[in-house]
Amino acid sequence: EIVLTQSPGTLSLSPGERATLSCRASQSVSSTYLAWYQQKPGQAPRLLIYGTSSRATGIPDRFSGSGSGTDFTLSISRVEPEDFAVYYCQQYGSSPLTFGGGTKVEIK
Amino acid sequence: QLQLQESGPGQVKPSETLSLTCTVSGDSISKSGYYWAWIRQPPGKGLEWIGHIYYIGVTYYNPSLKSRLTISVDTSKKQFSLKLTSVTAADTAVYYCARLTPPFEIVVLGALDYWGQGTLVTVSS
Numbered sequence: 043e044i045v046l047t048q049s050p051g052t053l054s055l056s057p058g059e060r061a062t063l064s065c066r067a068s069q070s071v072s073s074t075y076l077a078w079y080q081q082k083p084g085q086a087p088r089l090l091i092y093g094t095s096s097r098a099t100g101i102p103d104r105f106s107g108s109g110s111g112t113d114f115t116l117s118i119s120r121v122e123p124e125d126f127a128v129y130y131c132q133q134y135g136s137s138p139l140t141f142g143g144g145t146k147v148e149i150k
Numbered sequence: 151q152l153q154l155q156e157s158g159p160g161q162v163k164p165s166e167t168l169s170l171t172c173t174v175s176g177d178s179i180s181k182s183g184y185y186w187a188w189i190r191q192p193p194g195k196g197l198e199w200i201g202h203i204y205y206i207g208v209t210y211y212n213p214s215l216k217s218r219l220t221i222s223v224d225t226s227k228k229q230f231s232l233k234l235t236s237v238t239a240a241d242t243a244v245y246y247c248a249r250l251t252p253p254f255e256i257v258v259l260g261a262l263d264y265w266g267q268g269t270l271v272t273v274s275s
Contacts, residue, residue: 075253077261079197079262085267086248086266086268087197092261098261130197132197132261132262134259134260134261135259137259138213138214139199139212139259141196141197141198141199143196144196
């Protein structure tokens with residue numbers, strides 16, 4: 043099973059700042075098979091990024107993904123008030139599908 | 151616009167069977183290349199993939215749940231279902247259904263691009 047470790051656990055930022063979230067895999071993951079989700083309280087997760095760097099439908103271009111091998115990054119160029127949420131990475135290169143433990147982006 | 155909606159009991163007794171159904175609307179459940187998944191999230195914790203199914207009935211299960219799990223599909227009703235036997239308090243979670251979209255036709259794993267709102271199931275006597 044591929045274990046995904048996300049860091050930091052919590053990221054405290056002011057609106058307008060840049061956010062950089064990390065996802066590290068216990069084994070190499072093809073860049074085709076890495077996704078990122080946003081989850082707000084009481085809501086279902088929403089797909090942001092698939093294939094490491096492709097934005098899902100309707101996702102603003104301030105969200106971007108990068109990485110390869112075992113290290114992947116989700117960046118938010120300028121955090122907007124609606125971006126404060128928990129973010130999860132997910133790998134789908136091998137079974138079982140696994141998720142990281144999440145990074146909470148909170149208002150500083 | 152594709153929509154998914156979970157339904158089922160909000161409380162299940164320990165050792166009994168948890169049963170949930172997901173109803174798909176806005177598109178065909180029999181569309182080639184898409185799978186239908188269950189994911190759960192214990193209160194205050196992260197996400198866990200339970201399993202998924204193709205419209206012809208082929209299933210893929212998380213090994214940690216496989217011995218207790220059955221996922222089935224009823225294309226005529228546009229529904230797919232989850233049954234988890236011998237539940238304990240550790241199975242208390244919000245259960246989500248979702249559409250799983252593989253990047254290529256020959257791949258059976260993928261990202262989850264549409265989600266239901268989720269339903270909380272509490273295991274308690």
